[in-house]
Amino acid sequence: MRCQVRGALRTLLGALSLLAGVVVLAFFLFRVIPGDAARAQLGPTASEESVRALRHDLGLDRPVFQQFVSLIGGLVRGDMGVSSFNRLPVVPQILPRFSITATIGLQAGLIALAVSYGLNLLAWLHPRVGRCVLPLVRAGVVLPVFFTTVFAAVLLGIFFPGVSLSTGAADSGPFTQIVPSLLASLYPVAVMTTVLREKVMTAASSFWTRAARATGMAPSAVFHRALLSPSLVSWIAVWINQISLVFFAAMVLEIILSIPGTGDLLLSAVQRRDYPILQGLLILNAVFFLALATVGDIFYRRFDPRVRP
Amino acid sequence: MKHRLVIPLLLAVLVFGILPEILQPLGLRLHPYKVAMVDRLQAPSGAHWFGTDSLGRDLLARSLTGTAISLRVVGRAMAVAYVLALCLGGLAGWWNGRWPDRGISYVIALLHTVPFILLVIACTTVFGGSLNAIYFTIGCIMWAAPARLVRAEVMQLRNAPFVRAQRAMGFGPAAIFRCCILPLTFGPPLVALLYLTPEIIGLDVGLSYFGLGAQPPTPTVGRLIFEGASNYSAGWWLPTLPAAVLVLVVVLIHRMIPKGQRSYSPGEGVNE
Numbered sequence: 001m002r003c004q005v006r007g008a009l010r011t012l013l014g015a016l017s018l019l020a021g022v023v024v025l026a027f028f029l030f031r032v033i034p035g036d037a038a039r040a041q042l043g044p045t046a047s048e049e050s051v052r053a054l055r056h057d058l059g060l061d062r063p064v065f066q067q068f069v070s071l072i073g074g075l076v077r078g079d080m081g082v083s084s085f086n087r088l089p090v091v092p093q094i095l096p097r098f099s100i101t102a103t104i105g106l107q108a109g110l111i112a113l114a115v116s117y118g119l120n121l122l123a124w125l126h127p128r129v130g131r132c133v134l135p136l137v138r139a140g141v142v143l144p145v146f147f148t149t150v151f152a153a154v155l156l157g158i159f160f161p162g163v164s165l166s167t168g169a170a171d172s173g174p175f176t177q178i179v180p181s182l183l184a185s186l187y188p189v190a191v192m193t194t195v196l197r198e199k200v201m202t203a204a205s206s207f208w209t210r211a212a213r214a215t216g217m218a219p220s221a222v223f224h225r226a227l228l229s230p231s232l233v234s235w236i237a238v239w240i241n242q243i244s245l246v247f248f249a250a251m252v253l254e255i256i257l258s259i260p261g262t263g264d265l266l267l268s269a270v271q272r273r274d275y276p277i278l279q280g281l282l283i284l285n286a287v288f289f290l291a292l293a294t295v296g297d298i299f300y301r302r303f304d305p306r307v308r309p
Numbered sequence: 310m311k312h313r314l315v316i317p318l319l320l321a322v323l324v325f326g327i328l329p330e331i332l333q334p335l336g337l338r339l340h341p342y343k344v345a346m347v348d349r350l351q352a353p354s355g356a357h358w359f360g361t362d363s364l365g366r367d368l369l370a371r372s373l374t375g376t377a378i379s380l381r382v383v384g385r386a387m388a389v390a391y392v393l394a395l396c397l398g399g400l401a402g403w404w405n406g407r408w409p410d411r412g413i414s415y416v417i418a419l420l421h422t423v424p425f426i427l428l429v430i431a432c433t434t435v436f437g438g439s440l441n442a443i444y445f446t447i448g449c450i451m452w453a454a455p456a457r458l459v460r461a462e463v464m465q466l467r468n469a470p471f472v473r474a475q476r477a478m479g480f481g482p483a484a485i486f487r488c489c490i491l492p493l494t495f496g497p498p499l500v501a502l503l504y505l506t507p508e509i510i511g512l513d514v515g516l517s518y519f520g521l522g523a524q525p526p527t528p529t530v531g532r533l534i535f536e537g538a539s540n541y542s543a544g545w546w547l548p549t550l551p552a553a554v555l556v557l558v559v560v561l562i563h564r565m566i567p568k569g570q571r572s573y574s575p576g577e578g579v580n581e
Contacts, residue, residue, distance in 0.1 A: 014418075021419050029431050141504060142559045144511030146531065147552065150538040154548065187508075248425045248508075252515045256535075263426070270430055270519055278431070286422045293422075 011297045015290040022286035023075065027068055029282075030275040058084050071279075080280040085272045090280040093265075098284055100261035104250040107181035109243050112188035116235075120196045124204075124223045134197060140190030145249040149183050149256050180259060184249040188242040195238050199231030240296040244289060316565050320380070320558070340370055353546055360546040362537075372551045375528035376558060382444040383509050387502050389448025390455065394498045395491075398456035402463025403486065413456070420453040426515060433521050440529075443521060447509065454505075455498030462494045500566055507559045530555050 042051055055061050059070075074081055080090040119137060123130025156179075203209060204227060212226040254263030262281060269277040353360040359368035401413040420428070432446045466472060467490070475485050513531040530551055537547030 018415070018418055018422060021415065022422055025419065025423065142507055142556070142563050144507040144531075144559075146511040146514040147507075147534065147555065150514075150535055150548070151552070154538050154541050244421060244424075251424065251426050252511075255515055255518050262424075266427060266430070267518055278427070282423060282427060285424050285427070289422045 007301050008298050011294055011301075015294045019283075019286055019290055023072070023283060026279045026282040027071055030278055031064060060084075075283070080283065081276045083274050083277050085269075085274045085277075090276050094262075094277065094280050094284055097260065097262050097265045098281075098288075100259065101247065101250050101254065101263070102288065103177075104180050104184055104253070104259075104261065105243065105247045107178070108185035108188065108246045108250070109239065111181060111185040112192050112242065112246075113239060115185070115189045116192035116196050119193050120200055121220070121223055123197065124200065124227070125219055134193065137193050138190050140186040141194075143186065145184065145187065145252050146256060148186055149253050152179065152183055153257060180250070180253050180257065184246050184253055187249065188239075188246055191242060192235065192238055196231055196235050199234060200227045203227045203230050236296070236299065240292060243292060247285075247289075316561050320561055320565075340367060353550070359550040360544060362547060363540065363543060368533075368546065368550060371528045371533060372530065372554045375530040375533050375551065376554055378440070378527065379510050379513065379530045380558065382440055383506060385441070386444040386448035386451065386509060387506070389445060390451040390502060391498060393449065393452035394455035394459055394502075395494065397452065398459025398498070399463055399486070399491065399494065401456070402460040403467065403482075403490075405460075405464050405467070410460075414460075417453045417456055420450060425450065426512075429512070429516070430519055430521070433516075440527075443516065447512070451502070451505065451509075455501045458497040458501055459494050462497060463490055466490045466493055503562055503566055506562050510555070510559075530558075 042054060052061075059067065071081065078091070080094075082089055083093060115137075119130070119133060123134055200223075206226075209222065209226045212222050217225070250261065251263035251266065253259070254261040255267055258264060262285075265277065266281060268274075269281070348361055349363055351361045359372060362368055362371065397413050401410040401417075404410050428450055429443070429447055432450070433443050472485060472489055475489055511531050513529050514535045517532055517535070533551040534548050534555060537549075537551060541548050
C-alpha cells in the first residue's frame, strides 16, 4: 500500500514538472515569435508613439524576466492575465471554448470505447459478421479527418439542407452535437477495434480460454472473463494515447466547420497575435492532458500486475 | 518479392511527377498552371479527363502536381522525424534510466502534452512559413511518438540473450548497437509514421486557414479537395476526383506496410 502511494506521488511529481516545462515553453515560444501584438492591433498605419503607448499599456516593454515572474505569480492565483486584444481576462474566454472541444473529444473517445467493445463482441459471437464488418472499420485509419469532415459537410448540405454543423455544441440540437464527435472518432474507432481484436485473438488461442470453453461457459461469458480482462490494460493504454489525437482532430474539425471551440479561438488569437490567449490555451491543454495521463497511470498501477509493486 | 516493389514504384512515379510525361503519348498535354477561361468548369471529357476548374485549368494536371508536391513535403517531414526518432529513441533506450534517457523522455512527454497544431503554428511563425520550412518543423515535432517505440524496443533488445552473448564474446557497445540492435529497430517507427501520413497530408488544409503552407497557384492535394468541396455545386468533379487520387495514394501507402504489422497501432507499447 505504501509503495502504491509512493508510486502515485512520483507520477504526480512527474506531471507537475512537465507542467512547469509547458509554462516555460509557452512563455518563451511566444516571446521569440516575430511580430508585435500592439502593431498587429493598431494596423500598419498607426504612429510609432501610439504603438509604444499600447506596448507600455500591455506591459510588453518590461524586461522579459519581470514578465515571466508576473505570469508565474498570476498562475499561482489561477489568473492567466488579460487578452491583449480585448483586455478581458483570459480564463473566462478560453474555458467555454475549451469545454466545447473537450465535449467533442471526450464524446469521440467514449464512442471509440463503446464501438470497439461492441464490434469485438459481435465478431466473437458471430465470426462471419465480424469478417465483413472489421475490414470496413479499419478503413477509418486511411482517411484524414479533414477529408471526412469536408465530405460529411457536403453530404449534409445536399441531403439535409436545414441542418448546420457550425452552430457549435453549446446552443444546438443533439444532431449537431454528435456528428462532429462521430467524425473525430473514426480514427480511434479503427485503431482501438484493431488493437482489441488482436489482443482478443491472442487470448483466444490460450489454454485458459480452452479450459473456460471446456467447462461449458457461454460464449459471451468466455469473451468477458477469458478474453477481455487480459486485453483490458493495453486497450485502455491505447485509448489514453488516442485521446490526444482525437483532440487534434477536434481542433481541425472546428476550424473547418467553424464551431466556436478551441480551434476557432486559436485561429483568431494567432491572427491578432494575442499571446496571453495562446499561452492560456497551451497551459490549459497541458493541465487537461496531464490530469488524464496521471489518472491513466494510477489506473495502471492499480490493474496491471506487472507494474504493481 | 515482385509485388513488394510495385507499390513503391507507383508511389515514386507519383512523387517525382513523371506521370504527365508518361501520359503524353496518349494525347494529353498537362499544364497545371495554364489558365484558359474559354473552357472553364468543363465536365470530364477526352481532352480533360478530370474536367477543368473555375479558371479553366486542367484538374488532372493539378491533381497530379498537387499529389506530387504534397507527397514530397510529407516525405521530407517523415525522413526528418524518422532519423530523429531512431537517434534519440535509441540513445534513450540504451542509457535507460540515466540522464540522457531522463532528458529525452522529458522532451517526448512535453511534446505529447502540447497540442500538435498549436505547436506547429507557433513554430512556423518563428521559422518561416514556406511549405518546406513547415514540413521540416512538423518533422521536428512528430518524432516523439515513434521515438518512444524505438526506446522500448532498444530497452527490450539490450537484455536479449543474443545481445548478452555478443557482449560475452567481447564486442564493444558501439559494435553491438550497430550490428545487433539498430537494424531491429527500423520497422516499428516507420510503420507508426506511415500510419500518420494521411493526417499530415491533410494538415495542409488546416494550415491554409492561418495563411501558412502552399500559396495559391501551387496546388496541394488537400487544398484541391477542400476548395472543390466549398465549390461543389459548380461541378461534382471538383472535389471528387482529386479525392479519389488522395484515397488511391493513401491506400497504396497503407498496402506498403507488411501484412503482419498492419494491425499495429500508433501509441501501443508506450507503457510497456
